[in-house]
Amino acid sequence: MNWKMTAATAALAIFGFAGSASAEGALNIYNWGDYTSPELIKKFEQKFDVKVTVTDYDANDTALAKVRAGGHGFDIVVPSSNYVPIWVKEGLLLEARPDQMENFKNVDPRWVDVAWDKGRHYTVPWQWGLTGIGINKKAYSGDINTSAIFLDPPKELVGKINVTPEMNDVLFATIKYLGGDWCTADKDLLKKVRDTLVAAKPKWLAMDYSVTEKLPSGDYSAVYYWNGAVMRARLKNPDITFGYPKEGFPFFMDSVAILKDAKNPENAKKFMNFIMEPENAALISAFAKYANGIKGSEAFMPADMKDAPELVVPAQFEKAGEFLTTCPPDVSELYTRIWTDVNK
Template identity: 40%
Template sequence: MKNAFKLGVSALALTLASGAAQAEGKLSVYHWFEYIPQEVLDKFAAEHGVEVTMDTYDSNEAMLASLKAGKLGSYDVAVPGDYMVEIMAGEGMLDTFEHTELSNFGNIQPQWADVSFDPGRKSSIPYQWGSTGFSVNRDAYSGDINTTSIIFDPPAELKGKINVLDSQGEVLALASMHLGIPQCTTDREQLKALNALLQGVKGDWASFGSDIAKDVLVSGDASAGMIYNGFSAKARSEGANIEYAFPKEGFVVWMDNVVLLKDAPNRDNAIKFMNFLLEPENIAAITNYAQYTAGIEGVDQFLTDEVKTAPELNPPSDQPGQFVMACDQAVQEVYDTIWTNLKK
């Protein structure tokens, strides 16, 4: 869970200028936008003699829809968020591997080695983890920002100047936290309240966009916006006078994971790539670029001071965070309806 590319439009050929003709096979990656530096892919290609291609997406739901629409079998690995790993596994979209196939499997931090969304880590490895909240331009608003009211009951200074992520799971989760109701609730009145909240506030929002979330804050086109914490750190480093909030009602915590896809056309190279990303120096290069947090031991020595000290990466210990839940089918259908109505 991030210069952004539209789903279905981007197909970046990430190959080395020399030696491509001698490449020992290929690797096809389905990946979030602006989330991995070119040099990491080039390094893997050089070390293994593999031609790497990558397409990008801007939300977990967009990735899932694309794979369901016929792209499964075209890619070797993807990088879904935690709850999406569980959904994909449930729909038979993931392959499994043995831990012995990954010589670096032991580098995974203990808290991420056995997770609820992939028990025993049979189909995935940790990639990066972080949070989804929102940031506010301090030139536009000087009040308390550590409340979800900034997004769902915004002050006058911010109305009409808010960008919201085009991410169903995260928006509905954050809205549920604002209302103090459980995620995936089956209570009809709570679901009605959730729908009413979103329908009532969308007039105060200026735009929906995940791939523009950083740029609109940097340009000043938005004075506040939902954003991934690393994206917010990048916006701040580009000169935006913004502050990332840790709202008292809660915020979304996520872990993105590299998964082995069913019918991967280049399974052996997919396993090599996953093992490559379990090397501390390699995953640290991604952390330094994306400014999130890796789930691998031995990374700290390779991190920049900027990343180590970024306030966006160091939430207060007393502020709660929640993973997005994978809802059962009945609730998910209601969520889908709420989201469709919200986007009209």
């Protein structure tokens, strides 16, 4: 899979918001930490006279639990593709019909009829990427194209590793490292997965999303993390390099959705349409350094993204990447049990 920037951008034709139409009010966005372009938010606020508040989360399960509990006050959430079916099944999302919005024509065709939201009745693309290995070359000079970096780390990296707190990304890499397939229910294999992670965790320093600061500063020497964040770290420190686990790594797409109990649904719809404009989608990518799914946005991208080693998968690793899918409930329960043990 080649990461030449694809594009996708949507439409609000049924709402007819052309020019600088004003819509006073508020918009509360619940999104991944360090993932929302301040420039994008400022531009939206000025165009629509809407006050935007962004609240961060660090994992899909964190966001899901918060919204399930109620009383959250959020209008928009940005779940990953393998979680969207869960949100829809539980009745947590508004069927906002972004496919009928004016800017939907800009969504790259590959991201329209997606498995997690056929025809895009609930969500629009935000960003997509993959999870791999970030390394400070001054700390380690061996093979970095392997999940052994965090599952069986070399002595140079012990106690200096940060691992994403996202359950599915970590379990995916571990299952693949041990020769299994995603969504496997093989209990013998899953016991090995659990034991491998429980043994590895004491060798990690952290599980958080402060990679863009702590990897270039030297606080972390290695990370299992998302490619865009590692690119941002490299731009601050040229000693940072990116590896693609040859055993297997997950692709993801995060998409914007409106919550069923949103207090500001019309402003949320305006935001959906707004981010499907190529120039605005490019602002999202320019900040966080991921592809966005909106065609035409590449024309507005920073030059440093076009051939970035974190964004263009080398040919020898193309077949190692797979999109995370939604596992059956019984399998997800097994994975949650493993994750609970890892986090004890």
